[in-house]
Amino acid sequence: MSISAAHASAFYREVIEHQEVWTVRDQNGFPAPEGSDGHRTMPFWSLLSRAERVITSVPAYRDFELISLPLKRWMEAWLPGLDRDGILVGLNWSGLRATGFEMPPLTVLDSVNSLTRDD
Template sequence: MTKLTADVQKNADLFFTESKETQVVYGLCNEEGDWLSVDSSEFEESEVMPFWSNEADATYHCVEEWAEFQATALPLDVFAQDWMVTLAEDGVLVGLNWNDRLEGVEMEPQDVAKQYL
């Protein structure tokens, strides 16, 4: 059962706590190797790539328009060091532990990376 709630800040805090414990995060990737990114609901003309701190919560979202995707693990060091640099260069925000209503914190990649220093 999910630990995610309507409190998006608690969900973001859980993202950092769980990912530090497990040393892994999950994004959604399709068979072609394309990672899911969507338009930001918070920032106009911005893109956001969602990530979750556990596989079950990521997999929950692989339905309907996202059915072609599957939860895909990323080692935390690769996520925090490599991916955050690339996403920052591309101007893509990071979505953290979106709940069942696709609500969640959207952060700048460099601010996400700082949480792991």
């Protein structure tokens, strides 16, 4: 399993356990950088500590503030909205360039839903 796949797996497990998702914003709003393939992706983290690590280690994210979102609200409003806007979801990005898995929002929604049904 790649590091990105491990981070994605941890993302699902941790958001279900803690019932919250973390993202970042600055005075311009929520970031959704464009990748080399032309798709925009909005990053989300499953734990405060994961998001803090990116803010403190990635220069492009240093001026962002951390935002906590209740899991239910994120699933009901954010993911459908990102899907309508054609923006992918970044799961637990990490490293000096803040990279990782990028997935379609409705795929992420289906994955969280299927895991919560299995409990």
